[in-house]
Amino acid sequence: MHHPFETGHARAELASRYAGVRATTEHLCAPLEIEDYVIQAMPDVSPPKWHLAHTTWFFETFVLEPFGSKGCAYTPSHPSYRVLFNSYYESVGQQHARPERGVLSRPPLSEVRAYRQRIDGYVLELLAAADSGDWDEIANRVVLGLNHEQQHQELLLMDTKYNFSRNPLAPAYRAQTDDRDRDSSAVHPRPDSSPAPMTWIGFEGGVHQFGYAGQGFCYDNEKPVHRGLVAPFRIASRLVTNGEYLEFIEDGGYDEPGYWLSDGWATVQAERWRAPLYWHERDGAWFEFTLGGMNPLACTQPVVHVSYYEADAYTRWRGKRLPTEYEWELLARELPVQGNLAESGFFHPRPASPIGDAASGRDAYRATQVFGDVWEWTQSPYSRYPGYQPLAGALGEYNGKFMCNQFVLRGGSCLTPQSHLRATYRNFYYPHQRWNTQGLRLAEDVASD
Numbered sequence: 459m460h461h462p463f464e465t466g467h468a469r470a471e472l473a474s475r476y477a478g479v480r481a482t483t484e485h486l487c488a489p490l491e492i493e494d495y496v497i498q499a500m501p502d503v504s505p506p507k508w509h510l511a512h513t514t515w516f517f518e519t520f521v522l523e524p525f526g527s528k529g530c531a532y533t534p535s536h537p538s539y540r541v542l543f544n545s546y547y548e549s550v551g552q553q554h555a556r557p558e559r560g561v562l563s564r565p566p567l568s569e570v571r572a573y574r575q576r577i578d579g580y581v582l583e584l585l586a587a588a589d590s591g592d593w594d595e596i597a598n599r600v601v602l603g604l605n606h607e608q609q610h611q612e613l614l615l616m617d618t619k620y621n622f623s624r625n626p627l628a629p630a631y632r633a634q635t636d637d638r639d640r641d642s643s644a645v646h647p648r649p650d651s652s653p654a655p656m657t658w659i660g661f662e663g664g665v666h667q668f669g670y671a672g673q674g675f676c677y678d679n680e681k682p683v684h685r686g687l688v689a690p691f692r693i694a695s696r697l698v699t700n701g702e703y704l705e706f707i708e709d710g711g712y713d714e715p716g717y718w719l720s721d722g723w724a725t726v727q728a729e730r731w732r733a734p735l736y737w738h739e740r741d742g743a744w745f746e747f748t749l750g751g752m753n754p755l756a757c758t759q760p761v762v763h764v765s766y767y768e769a770d771a772y773t774r775w776r777g778k779r780l781p782t783e784y785e786w787e788l789l790a791r792e793l794p795v796q797g798n799l800a801e802s803g804f805f806h807p808r809p810a811s812p813i814g815d816a817a818s819g820r821d822a823y824r825a826t827q828v829f830g831d832v833w834e835w836t837q838s839p840y841s842r843y844p845g846y847q848p849l850a851g852a853l854g855e856y857n858g859k860f861m862c863n864q865f866v867l868r869g870g871s872c873l874t875p876q877s878h879l880r881a882t883y884r885n886f887y888y889p890h891q892r893w894n895t896q897g898l899r900l901a902e903d904v905a906s907d
Contacts, residue, residue, distance in 0.1 A: 472597060473585045479604045480578055482875075483513065483611055489632040490618070495567050498560025499624040502893060503617035508543070508559045511570045513607040514577045515543035519550060520853060521599045522580055525592055530583035535573060536565075549852040601675050602853070608878040612895075615749065615805060615873045620893045623736060623747045634750030634806060653699045653758040654810040659825055660904060661788055663690040668784055669843055670882040679857040680882045682845045686784050690904035693781050693789050696810035697827045697834070698772065698898050701757030703764070704744065706772050707733055717774045722767030725890050735763040735892040749805045758809035760897045762832045766865050766889035769835040769898040781901035783838040783866045783884065790828050790869065790881040797830025799876045807831040807872055807897070830874065832897030833867040833885055840864040840886035864888050871895035 487495075487506055495507040504512075518535060526532025542562060544553040554562070565573075581600065588596050615631070622629050669683040670676040712732050715723045725731070733739070736747040737755065744755040764772070773779050781789075798808045810826045841861050848858035867885040870878070873895050887894055 468593075468597065469585050472600060473582055476581060476585065476600060476604060477578075479607050480574070483510065483607060483614070484574075486611055486614055492567065494618065494621070496560060496563055497621040498557075499621045500893075501557035502891065503620050504556075504559050504613070505562070505621075506614055506618060507567055507570055508562065509610045509614045509617070510567075510574060511539070511543045511565075512545055513603075513610050514570075514574045515539060516606055517581055517600070517603050518577050519544075519547075521596065521603060522577065522584065525588065525596050526580060526584060528592060529588035529596075530580050532580045532584070535576070539573070547852050547855050549855065599853075602856075605675060605677070605878060606856075608875045611800070611875065612871070612873040616894055619736075619747075619749050622749075628747060628752040630751035631749040631805075634748065634753075634804065653701060654696060654812050654826070656900075657695040657824060658692040658902075659695055659789065660692045661688070661690065661785070663688055666784070666788060668787055668882070670880065672880075676880065676882065677857055677884070678849050678854075679842070679846070679861075679884050680880070682843060682847075684844045688782075688784050688788065691781070691785050692902050692904055693785060693825075694900040695824050695826060696899070697760035697807075697831060698900065699757060699809070700746070700755055700759055700761050703734065703761040703772060704755075704757070706775050709775070711771060711775055717771040719767060719770060719889075721889070722765075722771060725765070725767055731768070734761060734768065756809075760807040760810075760827065760831050762807050762871075762895055762897045763892050764835075764897060765892045766835050766887070768892075769896075770837070772898065773900060776900060778900040778902045780835055780837040780898060783836040783868060785901055786834065786836055786868045786899075787881055789825055793825065793828050793881070795829050795870075795876055795879045795881075797827060797870075798872050799830040799870060799879070800873050801876055802830075802872065805872055807895075827899075829870050829879055831872055832869075832895055833871050833874075834869045835896060835898050836866045836868060838866045840866050840884070860886060867896055 487510070490506055496505045498505050498508075519540070522530075522532045523534070540550070541552045542554045544550055545556075546553065584596065585600065618631055622631060665685050665687050667683055668686050670680040671683045711717055712726060718726060733744075738745045738747065738752070745752050746755045747753075769780060798804060808831060842858070846858070848854035849856065864886040865888075867887060868883065870883070887896070
């Protein structure tokens with residue numbers, strides 16, 4: 459793990475970034491009412507109050523406990539916090555059961571906020587006064603903690619969306635005031651607007667290098683740099699849209715087992731899936747629940763909140779497939795990390811921008827929506843790269859122990875902070891999960907000469 463805070467104004471820069479990330483979390487909570495902070499509508503989501511406390515616990519446990527006595531006046535917090543706000547770190551100790559985080563009405567929000575302020579004060583004091591011999595390790599852990607908090611900023615919004623979706627009032631987290639890209643017509647019964655054209659970007663096969671080779675921060679699961687063989691392939695210039703996915707539904711996609719993996723078909727039957735999560739049909743028209751409340755389904759926006767099973771079934775229906783994570787990385791590696799990300803404040807996928815004349819220009823520069831909008835499913839199982847080594851100690855539990863039965867997603871979403879992303883970033887979820895902000899891009903094989 460590397461960080462950019464080793465020389466010059468390192469301490470002031472890192473302190474400023476620490477304060478900024480922590481303030482962003484509080485800003486994201488600003489639209490919430492006090493009653494919203496403790497809701498947990500299913501085991502996979504966590505209450506906002508728990509997110510506020512857990513991200514603080516991370517800094518206390520992994521930064522202040524080992525180093526606080528050397529550079530600040532740190533004293534431990536309430537001993538129960540070590541259990542209540544531990545997520546999955548077995549080597550740290552016991553954890554409160556994840557499905558029961560919503561029963562924690564105490565400590566109250568006021569105490570959790572006081573906890574954050576107290577730990578913030580200690581961390582900032584440590585960054586200013588830590589011994590130079592401890593600095594590299596302290597900085598590494600703080601940078602990891604900040605990236606961890608950015609992950610929880612996205613989770614906080616995803617979880618709040620799910621919690622609100624279970625309320626018959628369909629409340630809005632906040633109004634979506636940016637109407638530039640809104641397709642306001644409900645689908646009745648077919649999409650009545652056209653998305654940007656989907657073109658195909660070709661890549662030659664061969665052996666390429668993959669993984670993170672930079673000097674800034676990365677997670678351990680992005681390393682080491684290694685070689686991988688890729689066959690010739692083509693990948694779509696944009697994401698699959700709501701309107702295109704609706705065609706799959708109307709063609710009986712959820713009724714035809716031939717499109718589905720066995721586990722996927724079993725899940726469709728057991729859960730009675732008929733459409734992506736948050737889609738609702740009323741009198742022949744389709745609507746979608748968003749962080750801005752219930753809206754008519756926008757045909758040209760990317761489809762979102764589909765499981766791996768649904769994404770894979772759609773590609774089979776189209777006669778295509780999902781890209782591998784190596785293929786996606788080849789598409790993304792020369793592109794800037796720009797797009798509809800959390801900084802836009804829209805918090806929902808947007809339609810693809812026009813890409814101009816498909817017959818002109820370099821193929822790699824015709825790709826759109828590579829970063830932001832939705833996390834993109836790949837067909838790659840989440841597993842270790844050749845030569846992978848997890849971090850030492852408890853921090854080694856961060857990624858490595860989850861390398862089983864999950865699939866890799868790439869590219870970030872409309873809820874992901876821009877500074878959090880890289881072309882090598884590997885997200886991962888179980889194939890049945892839908893509440894996370896995920897969609898898909900098509901790929902296909904190309905016959906080699």
